[in-house]
Amino acid sequence: MTTKTTPLYESHLAANAKMVDFAGWLMPIHYGSQLKEHDIVRTDAGMFDVSHMCVLDIVGSEAKAFLRFLIANDVEKLSTEGKALYSGMLTPEGTVIDDLIVYLTHYGYRMVVNAGTADKDIAWMLKQAANFDVQIHVRRELAMIAIQGPNAIAKVCKVIHEDWEDAVKALNVFQGFPFGPVEDGWFIARTGYTGEDGLEIMLPSDEAATFWQALLSVGIAPIGLGARDTLRLEAGMNLYGHDMDETISPLAAGMGWTIAWQPAERDFIGRVALEAERAAGVAFKQVGLVLEGRGVLREGQIVEVAGVGQGVITSGTFSPTLKHSVAIARVPAATQDTDTVQVDLRGTLTDVRVVKMPFVRNGKKVFA
Amino acid sequence: MSHIPAELKYVNSHEWLRLEADGTVTIGITDHAQELLGDIVFVELPQVGDELAADATAGVVESVKAASDVYAPIAGEVVAVNDALVDAPELANTEPYGAAWFFRVKPADASVLDGLMTAEQYAKEIGL
Numbered sequence: 001m002t003t004k005t006t007p008l009y010e011s012h013l014a015a016n017a018k019m020v021d022f023a024g025w026l027m028p029i030h031y032g033s034q035l036k037e038h039d040i041v042r043t044d045a046g047m048f049d050v051s052h053m054c055v056l057d058i059v060g061s062e063a064k065a066f067l068r069f070l071i072a073n074d075v076e077k078l079s080t081e082g083k084a085l086y087s088g089m090l091t092p093e094g095t096v097i098d099d100l101i102v103y104l105t106h107y108g109y110r111m112v113v114n115a116g117t118a119d120k121d122i123a124w125m126l127k128q129a130a131n132f133d134v135q136i137h138v139r140r141e142l143a144m145i146a147i148q149g150p151n152a153i154a155k156v157c158k159v160i161h162e163d164w165e166d167a168v169k170a171l172n173v174f175q176g177f178p179f180g181p182v183e184d185g186w187f188i189a190r191t192g193y194t195g196e197d198g199l200e201i202m203l204p205s206d207e208a209a210t211f212w213q214a215l216l217s218v219g220i221a222p223i224g225l226g227a228r229d230t231l232r233l234e235a236g237m238n239l240y241g242h243d244m245d246e247t248i249s250p251l252a253a254g255m256g257w258t259i260a261w262q263p264a265e266r267d268f269i270g271r272v273a274l275e276a277e278r279a280a281g282v283a284f285k286q287v288g289l290v291l292e293g294r295g296v297l298r299e300g301q302i303v304e305v306a307g308v309g310q311g312v313i314t315s316g317t318f319s320p321t322l323k324h325s326v327a328i329a330r331v332p333a334a335t336q337d338t339d340t341v342q343v344d345l346r347g348t349l350t351d352v353r354v355v356k357m358p359f360v361r362n363g364k365k366v367f368a
Numbered sequence: 369m370s371h372i373p374a375e376l377k378y379v380n381s382h383e384w385l386r387l388e389a390d391g392t393v394t395i396g397i398t399d400h401a402q403e404l405l406g407d408i409v410f411v412e413l414p415q416v417g418d419e420l421a422a423d424a425t426a427g428v429v430e431s432v433k434a435a436s437d438v439y440a441p442i443a444g445e446v447v448a449v450n451d452a453l454v455d456a457p458e459l460a461n462t463e464p465y466g467a468a469w470f471f472r473v474k475p476a477d478a479s480v481l482d483g484l485m486t487a488e489q490y491a492k493e494i495g496l
Contacts, residue, residue, distance in 0.1 A: 294410050
């Protein structure tokens with residue numbers, strides 16, 4: 001497979017990035033130290049090249065009806081232009097094809113899906129779209145930069161078009177709009193995946209390197225995918241291919257809140273399977289794990305819940321903010337949020353606390 | 369580019385060895401190893417008095433990315449461990465050949481060192 005590069009590839013090399021293959025894309029894992037980059041996002045402002053993610057525009061007279069059938073959350077909730085919704089896109093068996101964000105725009109809907117699943121997602125969406133008056137435009141000509149951290153918005157406002165500054169400052173959380181004419185390709189949203197305030201900016205690929213340079217010039221540090229992972233894990237956010245995939249129900253993967261059960265007459269793909277699962281009782285649930293001693297919890301480690309059964313760690317890492325390890329695990333539903341469970345850490349059964357996620361929000365520890 | 373001091377010996381599991389004036393051997397992990405691991409967050413060391421066989425597991429180094437065993441490149445008795453490294457594991461990233469030594473052994477047979485890789489051979493081993 002040819003490894004793809006984003007329009008910021010040369011910018012990464014210039015910043016001494018260590019590049020790795022990520023879902024077929026050559027991406028920066030860090031620019032020297034993942035821990036320092038993590039800290040910058042928690043305390044100041046950092047930027048991520050997320051151009052490998054895929055932007056789609058969904059338009060046509062039946063775009064809304066199509067999305068109400070395609071995804072488990074309900075775009076009917078998008079009552080005003082600019083609002084965004086997080087959702088799973090499910091198989092008829094009620095497992096997760098992908099997780100995504102969809103924005104309501106004046107021309108229809110904009111969706112952002114994961115890099116590794118994009119081709120699969122598009123094929124699935126085109127198949128489902130056959131019975132609707134809808135067009136799906138894949139916007140591969142757009143780059144995407146996420147700027148995150150307590151100072152992110154203030155710093156970005158120093159370098160964007162001055163006429164846009166007030167509107168960017170006025171953005172609500174989980175809201176985004178096209179800036180300038182849609183055909184020019186700029187879209188700015190107050191969304192992100194780190195547990196910090198910040199923006200995700202889609203823009204024409206040929207303007208990406210210049211804008212990246214401008215962001216650097218106001219002291220926004222480049223951050224690699226390594227820190228993106230520790231940041232999102234501290235924030236208790238799922239990562240596709242780790243915390244959920246096509247073998248897992250959203251109900252077992254902490255995504256129950258993204259399923260819009262009402263109105264009951266809305267038929268969406270996976271609904272029948274999920275209702276049956278819910279009626280029978282969901283066997284697993286997602287929890288946070290905290291190891292305050294030495295060692296690092298890792299994906300794939302077995303979780304023993306005394307008297308209840310076994311679970312598995314789906315994402316685990318050292319938390320740079322908390323200075324100890326945390327993990328996301330899928331455990332038997334009877335596991336209590338106050339339980340102490342055991343994880344086999346390199347041959348030693350080690351006590352680990354079950355907690356409610358997230359672990360960190362806005363730079364501070366949040367679990368009890 | 370990894371730093372590979374000419375005066376040390378190396379093994380392919382990425383530990384370095386330095387023969388001290390008193391006949392003991394100091395052991396650590398190479399600059400190349402710490403680069404591969406990324407940010408190091410925990411280190412576990414053997415205990416003073418442990419008798420280690422050659423190639424036995426002598427400790428663990430955990431980075432944000434992965435956990436790796438640290439091996440005893442030669443047989444011997446552990447005579448010292450670097451507690452400063454346990455308290456500040458990030459030293460392994462910044463000073464792999466200095467402040468971040470791991471442990472020191474009294475070798476069962478110091479002549480074994482002669483058969484280990486030179487800096488030049490190690491450089492070739494890691495493709496430099």
